[in-house]
Amino acid sequence: xxxxxxxxxxxxxxxxxxxxxxxxxxxxxxxxxxxxxxxxxxxxxxxxxxxxxxxxxxxxxxxxxxxxxxxxxxxxxxxxxxxxxxxxxxxxxxxxxxxxxxxxxxxxxxxxxxxxxxxxxxxxxxxxxxxxxxxxxxxxxxxxxxxxxxxxxxxxxxxxxxxxxxxxxxxxxxxxxxxxxxxxxxxxxxxxxxxxxxxxxxxxxxxxxxxxxxxxxxxxxxxxxxxxxxxxxxxxxxxxxxxxxxxxxxxxxxxxxxxxxxxxxxxxxxxxxxxxxxxxxxxxxxxxxxxxxxxxxxxxxxxxxxxxxxxxxxxxxxxxxxxx
Amino acid sequence: xxxxxxxxxxxxxxxxxxxxxxxxxxxxxxxxxxxxxxxxxxxxxxxxxxxxxxxxxxxxxxxxxxxxxxxxxxxxxxxxxxxxxxxxxxxxxxxxxxxxxxxxxxxxxxxxxxxxxxxxxxxxxxxxxxxxxxxxxxxxxxxxxxxxxxxxxxxxxxxxxxxxxxxxxxxxxxxxxxxxxxxxxxxxxxxxxxxxxxxxxxxxxxxxxxxxxxxxxxxxxxxxxxxxxxxxxxxxxxxxxxxxxxxxxxxxxxxxxxxxxxxxxxxxxxxxxxxxxxxxxxxxxxxxxxxxxxxxxxxxxxxxxxxxxxxxxxxxxxxxxxxxxxxxxxxxxxxxxxxxxx
Numbered sequence: 001x002x003x004x005x006x007x008x009x010x011x012x013x014x015x016x017x018x019x020x021x022x023x024x025x026x027x028x029x030x031x032x033x034x035x036x037x038x039x040x041x042x043x044x045x046x047x048x049x050x051x052x053x054x055x056x057x058x059x060x061x062x063x064x065x066x067x068x069x070x071x072x073x074x075x076x077x078x079x080x081x082x083x084x085x086x087x088x089x090x091x092x093x094x095x096x097x098x099x100x101x102x103x104x105x106x107x108x109x110x111x112x113x114x115x116x117x118x119x120x121x122x123x124x125x126x127x128x129x130x131x132x133x134x135x136x137x138x139x140x141x142x143x144x145x146x147x148x149x150x151x152x153x154x155x156x157x158x159x160x161x162x163x164x165x166x167x168x169x170x171x172x173x174x175x176x177x178x179x180x181x182x183x184x185x186x187x188x189x190x191x192x193x194x195x196x197x198x199x200x201x202x203x204x205x206x207x208x209x210x211x212x213x214x215x216x217x218x219x220x221x222x223x224x225x226x227x228x229x230x231x232x233x234x235x236x237x238x239x240x241x242x243x244x245x246x247x248x249x250x251x252x253x254x255x256x257x258x259x260x261x262x263x264x265x266x267x268x269x270x271x272x273x274x275x276x277x278x279x280x281x282x283x284x285x286x287x288x289x290x291x292x293x294x295x296x297x298x299x300x301x302x303x304x305x306x307x308x309x310x311x312x313x314x315x316x317x318x319x320x321x322x323x324x
Numbered sequence: 325x326x327x328x329x330x331x332x333x334x335x336x337x338x339x340x341x342x343x344x345x346x347x348x349x350x351x352x353x354x355x356x357x358x359x360x361x362x363x364x365x366x367x368x369x370x371x372x373x374x375x376x377x378x379x380x381x382x383x384x385x386x387x388x389x390x391x392x393x394x395x396x397x398x399x400x401x402x403x404x405x406x407x408x409x410x411x412x413x414x415x416x417x418x419x420x421x422x423x424x425x426x427x428x429x430x431x432x433x434x435x436x437x438x439x440x441x442x443x444x445x446x447x448x449x450x451x452x453x454x455x456x457x458x459x460x461x462x463x464x465x466x467x468x469x470x471x472x473x474x475x476x477x478x479x480x481x482x483x484x485x486x487x488x489x490x491x492x493x494x495x496x497x498x499x500x501x502x503x504x505x506x507x508x509x510x511x512x513x514x515x516x517x518x519x520x521x522x523x524x525x526x527x528x529x530x531x532x533x534x535x536x537x538x539x540x541x542x543x544x545x546x547x548x549x550x551x552x553x554x555x556x557x558x559x560x561x562x563x564x565x566x567x568x569x570x571x572x573x574x575x576x577x578x579x580x581x582x583x584x585x586x587x588x589x590x591x592x593x594x595x596x597x598x599x600x601x602x603x604x605x606x607x608x609x610x611x612x613x614x615x616x617x618x619x620x621x622x623x624x625x626x627x628x629x630x631x632x633x634x635x636x637x638x639x640x641x642x643x644x645x646x647x648x649x650x651x652x653x654x655x656x657x658x659x660x661x662x663x664x665x666x
Binding site for chain 2: 027031144145146174176178179180181195196198199200202203204205208210211212225228232272275276278279280281282283
């Protein structure tokens with residue numbers, strides 16, 4: 001995550017808002033997409049999460065969900081809490097990248113050309129911000145309650161089989177999948193990964209070392225558990241990518257003092273007493289991440305100010321010299 | 325002691341508790357994670373002490389030493405392999421002895437874990453007693469407790485027969501956990517007086533001839549049996565990866581009433597005092613918590629819905645830790661029942 005620099009002093013609250021929103025977006029995406037896929041499977045409709053598709057011009061895309069009904073439907077999750085028109089338009093521009101013909105390969109037959117319908121999936125409360133904007137695609141709004149309710153809120157898909165599932169809501173239960181797999185291919189926020197990794201570290205604590213102030217976990221063991229937290233459609237080649245995520249999380253946990261990571265020895269030491277009295281671990285890790293990102297933004301801001309000051313000085317001297 | 329050591333201890337307890345010198349005996353039913361020979365070492369690591377002397381059969385003379393005040397309590401440890409019974413004699417104050425052992429056990433978790441059970445299971449123990457031919461169950465009182473307040477003792481009229489329905493109605497009315505039942509049991513021309521609790525702590529007061537032996541045979545062994553059944557039910561629940569696909573085992577609980585946002589807030593806050601808790605979705609009314617037991621590293625997802633709570637263990641989920649977690653849920657929603665598992 002990178003907080004965009006403006007010449008305003010970085011505001012801690014905006015950093016917090018962005019990071020919190022990213023975490024909620026990720027959790028929502030996992031929950032809604034896996035539950036929707038589970039629901040579609042039960043009504044006899046195949047779908048793929050994060051299926052790699054090639055645009056006809058050769059550019060690869062990985063939509064969040066590809067529904068294989070009579071027609072093909074691309075569903076992409078866009079989470080925003082913003083009302084800012086610029087932000088909303090940039091989201092729509094990203095959605096527009098799906099307005100294309102794609103080559104689809106289901107692994108059984110050779111590739112065929114498809115022209116999917118495009119649907120934006122977004123929280124119900126955000127849909128009103130998109131209404132009235134030009135070129136808004138078909139939009140499904142969801143609410144996460146005791147069940148997941150999805151509504152066709154802007155436009156409707158032509159595919160009659162999928163369209164008939166909305167009457168007017170498509171309701172599905174939260175799928176078990178979200179407790180089986182914790183990650184998708186799309187990049188998870190650091191605080192979320194760190195939270196999952198931190199708990200996974202404890203599940204690897206030695207069985208007969210209950211009261212020692214710290215315990216050791218082998219890096220490769222964490223990696224093994226971490227890799228099983230990805231759903232089976234992610235191929236083994238994704239492992240390298242996972243290492244980066246794991247390393248980032250370990251770096252972060254080390255920075256806040258909960259673990260010590262000996263990279264060369266491929267060993268992690270977990271301090272048992274750290275973080276004991278925290279009521280909500282995820283909120284705490286978000287706060288830590290916010291502080292770190294805010295500090296980084298302040299440093300970047302100060303550097304930028306210095307740079308601008310330096311740029312202004314020589315110009316002024318040159319002008320004085322001209323007078324002389 | 326040699327052969328017959330256990331019989332000798334029971335005989336001594338029968339004699340002592342039927343005499344006028346009788347003082348309460350505290351009994352704890354616990355699950356060990358270790359073999360008994362390692363208990364002293366682990367107690368030392370936990371900052372308390374346990375001194376054992378093997379008396380033959382499965383019985384050990386047992387001395388525990390508390391952490392801060394270094395208080396000593398004495399008794400026996402009976403090793404039934406999968407479950408242990410700790411018997412502590414009262415030397416001075418009966419309350420102090422019970423509290424010292426409770427704190428000692430808290431310190432010793434997860435090496436030893438109390439055998440928690442539901443109000444329902446506890447009443448099953450009493451029900452079974454009340455069905456014994458030519459016997460009489462004389463209720464004295466029962467104890468209800470809300471998780472965040474003091475216990476409430478309900479007296480039972482001495483001439484009124486035991487009624488499970490009435491206790492259950494009271495539990496439902498007050499929304500509190502049935503924590504203990506205090507009763508006298510008359511059988512075979514003798515009797516015993518005891519208090520049994522859902523957290524595996526019993527107080528044996530006194531009785532007539534063979535009082536302790538009868539208590540052991542009719543109450544303690546039944547309690548152990550139910551605890552072991554529960555232990556088995558909660559075993560092997562960890563998430564498994566088979567051929568690259570994850571398989572999970574859900575434990576589904578019926579809270580017996582519809583839960584709302586406030587209930588989920590209370591649940592998150594209650595569990596966060598016992599577990600490392602991450603709130604992934606805050607209960608609107610869907611609640612998703614990621615819980616981790618810092619004792620033995622068990623980790624769970626907890627889903628809360630208006631009509632059910634689901635507990636899904638991650639790649640470590642010990643039965644002892646699960647029993648503790650389910651008991652923590654009982655503390656808040658006392659009428660909760662295990663619905664099914666998949």
